[in-house]
Amino acid sequence: MPLLVVGAAILDDLAAPTRLLAARRSAPSSLAGMWEFPGGKVEPGESPVEGIVREIREELGVEVTLGSLVPGPGDGAVWPVHRDHTMIVWTAVMEPGSQPQMLEDHDELRWLPAGEWHSVPWLPADRPIVDAVAAQLGVPAQ
Numbered sequence: 001m002p003l004l005v006v007g008a009a010i011l012d013d014l015a016a017p018t019r020l021l022a023a024r025r026s027a028p029s030s031l032a033g034m035w036e037f038p039g040g041k042v043e044p045g046e047s048p049v050e051g052i053v054r055e056i057r058e059e060l061g062v063e064v065t066l067g068s069l070v071p072g073p074g075d076g077a078v079w080p081v082h083r084d085h086t087m088i089v090w091t092a093v094m095e096p097g098s099q100p101q102m103l104e105d106h107d108e109l110r111w112l113p114a115g116e117w118h119s120v121p122w123l124p125a126d127r128p129i130v131d132a133v134a135a136q137l138g139v140p141a142q
């Protein structure tokens with residue numbers, strides 16, 4: 001049974017987005033230094049939405065409002081990631097006034113302005129997802 005990973009493409013604004021929050025992984029060593037969407041694996045008994053809200057709370061210490069699912073390369077919103085995992089990604093915004101922290105798994109957070117969404121080395125599986133987020137929102141990725 002493939003593991004489900006959930007991620008959040010956190011934006012500065014859902015109606016008029018320009019900046020995307022990228023997080024640099026600090027672990028495990030095979031992934032350290034690469035950038036990703038904050039998130040992680042859905043736990044048994046948890047819905048995907050519960051999973052992403054929990055992961056963002058644990059990793060960044062903030063509450064998020066989810067926007068829409070990012071359409072995948074096939075039917076639906078499922079993206080292939082590492083090994084036989086699959087990932088689903090939502091656009092999201094943080095609760096107004098909140099500041100993301102690096103509580104777990106990350107050693108740098110960066111707001112990427114429009115046109116510079118590929119200025120960091122994303123995990124390979126995330127590169128097409130970054131483009132799909134940009135296309136969905138009508139923001140130039142690069």
Ligand SMILES: Nc1nc2c([nH]c(=O)n2[C@H]2C[C@H](O)[C@@H](COP(=O)(O)OP(=O)(O)OP(=O)(O)O)O2)c(=O)[nH]1
Pocket residue numbers: 005006007031035036037038039040041042081082085087105123125126
């Ligand atoms: N969180 C996250 N994981 C991603 C992304 N892209 C991508 O290929 N992955 C891969 C990396 C990992 O193999 C897997 C997610 O594992 P994770 O380590 O973030 O999950 P977790 O926080 O629940 O950690 P653990 O319980 O396994 O320790 O999915 C992404 O954008 N965000």
